[in-house]
Amino acid sequence: MMSQPAEAILKVDNLSIAFGGLQVLMNVDFSVYSNEIVSLIGPNGAGKTTVFNIISGLYRPTSGSILFHSKNLTGMHPHRISNIGITRTFQNIRLFKDLTVLDNVIIAKHFAFCYKLLGSLFYTPAYVEEEAKAEKDALELLAVFGLAERAHDISKNLPYGEQRKLEIVRALASGVKILLLDEPAAGMNNAETSALLKLIHHIRDTFKITVLLIEHDMKLVMKISDRIIVLHHGEVIADGTPSQIRNNPHVVEAYLGNPT
């Protein structure tokens, strides 16, 4: 990995977590570099979502830490981690179901508002300006993803694939620098999946962000990842480029030998 810069944008440092007696993660250690697409793969129950839950601040690790540009995030509140620029999507979609598509995106722009309650009560220029800008930006973002026509629909009425897409748009709206995607292709057919993979590439390039992706279908992951990290029973068993992973005997044994 000669081309990689010295400093990782995200470092998962010796992470362990246990729930009761169940050791779910054991010394998980990897780095993600700026502008990379890194995939976290592994069989069901390997602990992938748990890694995301710790990075996004929902769980506190038993030991180890999460570093963002060398800043320690461990124990920080989830909303602060989002404000710093690490935002996730969820394995089972979590939209604001009864709100419009547009509101879903504007809510993610929470950080962009500076006016106070009084501003809204008295319709101050700052209020009008900030609200108009947020709405305009949100509509533009939706247009990039072909969802502009749907802006005023209630989000739960979108087809499944578009709901997944909206969740990604929402994460982008929150000013994300590292996007964590938890099985974004789950429940999609082959055509939808390959469209989604193209989209992820496109997002990385246009928004200049870093993507950490969970996906348990290895064939798909091979196509888009710069690097792949394989998790098995809570331990990292391999970390390398797609071709390195493909030929790694541990991975073949642990994972390919036992397809899900």
Add this chain to the structure above:
Amino acid sequence: MWTYLKRQQAYLILGVFLVVLSFIHTHISPYLRQLLILSGINIILANGLNLISGITGQLSLGHAGFMAIGAYASAYLSVFVTGPESFAFLLNILAGGCLAGFFGFILGLPTLRLKGDYLAIVTLGFSEMIRVILLNMDSVGGARGLPQIPHNTDLIWTAGAVGLSLIFIYRMMKSYIGRAFLAIRENELAAQSCGINITKYKVISFTSGAFLAGIAGALFAHQLSYINPSIFGFIKSFEILIMIVLGGLGSLSGATLAAIILTFLPEALRPLQQITQIDFRMIIYSSLLIVMMLTRPSGLLGKRELWDFKIFGAFRRS
């Protein structure tokens, strides 16, 4: 969004409404006047609870407790400190609201961090505690209650308070603050991952709702001229909850409509009640609730507002 002209028109209508009200309020029967005032108080109560439970999704079963704090604090000030001047009345209402809001803040800060049904249990316990404390507080009359509160609340005061409360909530809902409330109701985890400090916004919502309950309580005390702790029992909290369930959790106009209906309906059935000697109120509430759950589980208006419906399209904002 409202155009400039339309906003002017809305305030104009509000102004004309108040002027007309000030002319007619002395000409309508005292009975109707009292019902209108009670409707107004119930509108404030229902919308305050709606903010907490309907909009932010935090089930509170102790709204009457905050109402009691506002009622007692303002009444105590009027009776023992200031007397009945209008300006003092205004300050006393605000004092009642602020004290209730303060209690909401103190109660909400620790409990709103908890998940699930804890808040419901804690708020229920809190309002019962307030009632028992008032029962044992001799300085405000204990079980005998507090009499001779100046009869300051009239239709104008009530209409003003209702108008300001509704504008306050409506404008709040048009800001990122209101959207944060909705996001929390819809999905707490997603709200957090959108950068929303969910504890902070839950506390803001809870404190605002408690403040409005305090204002309503203060108006109530100065309308009835006599209050006692048993008025603010669980039944009262339940009554307010029914209003927002009936109107559609989360709907401003729904809560308002339901508050008016549930003030007038028991009165319409009063003759029947006198003949049969049965208290119809609770029967109405329970049967309404059952019928609603069977036919329109999301309330009269659901999460929508009156102006979202086609027949009211004429009033729709451009």
